[in-house]
Amino acid sequence: MQGLGKRIQKCREKAGMTQEALAERVGISWNYLGAIEREVKTPKLATLVKIINALEVSADDVMLDVLRVGRKARCTKLEEKLQSLPDKKQDKILRILDFLIEEERK
The missing domain is CATH 1.20.5 (Single alpha-helices involved in coiled-coils or other helix-helix interfaces)
Known part of the structure; x- marks a missing residue:
């Protein structure tokens, strides 16, 4: 899942959101979101879907580096x-x- 966290971070920054704001929308701690963005932790599917929806981007935008096809x-x-x-x-x-x-x- 290398690259996923960096893409989430790029999408978040492009949306003009702080880690705190995105974490609040998703219902997770900003520490956990930071760990996801640093690629120390990999989010569960349900959390990933919430992140994608909160960022209002497509799954391809976030998963570009981890999808083989699309x-x-x-x-x-x-x-x-x-x-x-x-x-x-x-x-x-x-x-x-x-x-x-x-x-x-x-």
């Missing part, structure tokens, strides 16, 4: 790789993808 997870990883390239190379790849998508629609 369209959104794969697209997010591809997007991260694409963004690491120079603009000209990004444009080239996007044109290729546009072409392939249009071909598939025919």
Whole structure:
């Protein structure tokens, strides 16, 4: 489950929430949430679902690093790789993808 805690932390920070605020919404202690984010503890499924719902994100957003499959997870990883390239190379790849998508629609 490596990466799960870091994703929870990123989603929480993106939502502008403190550990205390998220923990309160979920009904857990902020110490426990901190341990989850540091990946010292792994939450039970019910707790994980509460965290995801409290953050108002998709499961893919939180579980990106631990899921082997999932369209959104794969697209997010591809997007991260694409963004690491120079603009000209990004444009080239996007044109290729546009072409392939249009071909598939025919």
